[in-house]
Amino acid sequence: xxxxxxxxxxxxxxxxxxxxxxxxxxxxxxxxxxxxxxxxxxxxxxxxxxxxxxxxxxxxxxxxxxxxxxxxxxxxxxxxxxxxxxxxxxxxxxxxxxxxxxxxxxxxxxxxxxxxxxxxxxxxxxxxxxxxxxxxxxxxxxxxxxxxxxxxxxxxxxxxxxxxxxxxxxxxxxxxxxxxxxxxxxxxxxxxxxxxxxxxxxxxxxxxxxxxxxxxxxxxxxxxxxxxxxxxxxxxxxxxxxxxxxxxxxxxxxxxxxxxxxxxxxxxxxxxxxxxxxxxxxxxxxxxxxxxxxxxxxxxxxxxxxxxxxxxxxxxxxxxxxxxxxxxxxxxxxxxxxxxxxxxxxxxxxxxxxxxxxxxxxxxxxxxxxxxxxxxxxxxxxxxxxxxxxxxxxxxxxxxxxxxxxxxxxxxxxxxxxxxxxxxxxxxxxxxxxxxxxxxxxxxxxxxxxxxxxxxxxxxxxxxxxxxxxxxxxxxxxxxxxxxxxxxxxxxxxxxxxxxxxxxxxxxxxxxxxxxxxxxxxxxxxxxxxxxxxxxxxxxxxxxxxxxxxxxxxxxxxxxxxxxxxxxxxxxxxxxxxxxxxxxxxxxx
Numbered sequence: 024x025x026x027x028x029x030x031x032x033x034x035x036x037x038x039x040x041x042x043x044x045x046x047x048x049x050x051x052x053x054x055x056x057x058x059x060x061x062x063x064x065x066x067x068x069x070x071x072x073x074x075x076x077x078x079x080x081x082x083x084x085x086x087x088x089x090x091x092x093x094x095x096x097x098x099x100x101x102x103x104x105x106x107x108x109x110x111x112x113x114x115x116x117x118x119x120x121x122x123x124x125x126x127x128x129x130x131x132x133x134x135x136x137x138x139x140x141x142x143x144x145x146x147x148x149x150x151x152x153x154x155x156x157x158x159x160x161x162x163x164x165x166x167x168x169x170x171x172x173x174x175x176x177x178x179x180x181x182x183x184x185x186x187x188x189x190x191x192x193x194x195x196x197x198x199x200x201x202x203x204x205x206x207x208x209x210x211x212x213x214x215x216x217x218x219x220x221x222x223x224x225x226x227x228x229x230x231x232x233x234x235x236x237x238x239x240x241x242x243x244x245x246x247x248x249x250x251x252x253x254x255x256x257x258x259x260x261x262x263x264x265x266x267x268x269x270x271x272x273x274x275x276x277x278x279x280x281x282x283x284x285x286x287x288x289x290x291x292x293x294x295x296x297x298x299x300x301x302x303x304x305x306x307x308x309x310x311x312x313x314x315x316x317x318x319x320x321x322x323x324x325x326x327x328x329x330x331x332x333x334x335x336x337x338x339x340x341x342x343x344x345x346x347x348x349x350x351x352x353x354x355x356x357x358x359x360x361x362x363x364x365x366x367x368x369x370x371x372x373x374x375x376x377x378x379x380x381x382x383x384x385x386x387x388x389x390x391x392x393x394x395x396x397x398x399x400x401x402x403x404x405x406x407x408x409x410x411x412x413x414x415x416x417x418x419x420x421x422x423x424x425x426x427x428x429x430x431x432x433x434x435x436x437x438x439x440x441x442x443x444x445x446x447x448x449x450x451x452x453x454x455x456x457x458x459x460x461x462x463x464x465x466x467x468x469x470x471x472x473x474x475x476x477x478x479x480x481x482x483x484x485x486x487x488x489x490x491x492x493x494x495x496x497x498x499x500x501x502x503x504x505x506x507x508x509x510x511x512x513x514x515x516x517x518x519x520x521x522x523x524x525x526x527x528x529x530x531x532x533x534x535x536x537x538x539x540x541x542x543x544x545x546x547x548x549x550x551x552x553x554x555x556x557x558x559x560x561x562x563x564x565x566x567x568x569x570x571x572x573x574x575x576x577x578x579x580x581x582x583x584x585x586x587x588x589x590x591x592x593x594x595x596x597x598x599x600x601x602x603x604x605x606x607x608x609x610x611x612x
């Protein structure tokens with residue numbers, strides 16, 4: 024490791040004399056006056072700056088209007104970034120090598136601080152409302168001018184990466200960050216170009232993440248000093264006031280959700296894996312905390328990706344090159360693949376508790392947040408797909424964590440029910456995944472199992488899904504990973520071993536031959552038997568000690584479904600309404 028300098032300038036005075044002569048000189052400026060001095064006595068190691076010059080893109084920052092910066096670290100590999108993180112005191116190394124960082128007061132997404140610039144090229148297509156808040160072009164330009172001024176004289180980390188494993192649909196993205204650990208995060212999460220691709224890299228979009236820069240709401244038109252802003256016309260994403268790295272990841276997802284449907288590609292908030300048969304592809308839809316990452320990591324199947332995918336006319340492809348797993352109460356026995364990543368060099372651990380003496384992790388400690396996270400390269404999963412590409416799915420699983428404890432653990436969906444439940448996107452948000460949530464899960468409906476990231480109206484995605492599942496004759500299932508025997512606080516969480524047994528029965532075709540019974544409230548086709556699962560568990564009313572209390576909660580949830588779906592009633596085909604709860608049809612709730 025070296026004290027790095029982009030330009031060698033011979034110091035005319037000693038460091039001590041320089042300090043006394045100009046006390047206002049910054050540490051970086053002083054370092055830039057010095058020749059690189061090796062801090063390691065072994066074989067020669069290049070400085071971070073020298074190394075980054077070899078990874079420099081011919082399309083420089085000056086071509087993007089970013090001028091007069093400090094040192095720019097281009098496409099550094101993770102070991103060099105580790106050195107910068109430690110030198111800048113951005114994090115610590117835990118036992119066996121992962122990097123532990125803190126995100127400060129923002130330990131989850133800030134959905135109220137997300138904006139899309141209202142401009143002529145996209146304003147008619149964007150789904151404006153509670154999810155996508157508009158920001159005027161004038162406010163954007165005012166804020167961006169201040170951002171450019173903020174960047175002057177600052178060291179920056181740049182990573183040129185791809186989003187999308189399929190070269191036909193991938194997006195070239197330049198990530199500019201002021202922290203080294205965010206540079207590790209994006210390098211873990213997205214796809215690295217080859218050296219030849221890097222030399223000729225021209226970004227389709229640029230993301231600038233500045234956690235130490237804050238907006239001024241009265242001037243910038245934001246809701247607070249935090250901002251996540253997407254400008255489709257300028258092909259630019261600005262993030263500030265928050266260190267939570269998930270904002271970077273989900274901003275790219277929102278961008279792909281806007282661009283890809285225009286190419287007849289369905290962007291999906293889902294995990295994906297494939298069996299030994301290359302056509303045995305399974306998709307796992309669901310919001311944070313429902314089990315996408317956990318359940319898709321199956322040692323018997325090849326992981327394509329854990330969170331975001333596209334479905335083109337050729338098949339499924341991963342948007343990312345890494346995973347961003349929730350770690351609270353992670354079990355080595357139940358989730359061995361993910362657990363191993365918490366003990367590896369290169370993994371970024373956000374807000375995970377660590378013993379200050381031994382540097383051992385405590386994955387059960389939620390003192391900072393329930394939303395502890397691990398970001399790691401998908402290569403750390405032993406059975407991950409090297410290409411991130413597979414064929415069309417055979418099975419689709421909608422994951423929900425039902426906090427009311429009334430949905431069956433597993434059900435087969437008709438086409439109408441599949442469309443209805445996709446647009447409904449019922450689940451329970453788990454504490455900590457968003458700013459402002461309390462300790463108890465909140466029952467919510469999130470269209471397409473990912474409304475916070477949908478730039479277009481949900482019907483766009485639903486129409487694409489309906490066309491594709493019909494064309495490829497895909498079976499669709501609803502799997503409840505939430506509560507049984509009572510609502511949250513009374514019942515218990517469905518054991519993951521039982522959920523895995525149900526998924527195995529889905530994927531190996533066992534449940535195709537099992538008779539089903541119709542749930543009297545929701546109309547779902549519930550298997551009467553599943554290997555490895557008690558029959559009582561399959562019928563949630565039987566697991567409640569008070570059947571009448573179950574009926575009250577079930578009718579309550581049915582009403583919630585009906586009330587929520589009113590927003591789509593005039594925009595969907597009449598047959599989709601046939602997928603609503605049976606009790607709504609009978610009693611017109």
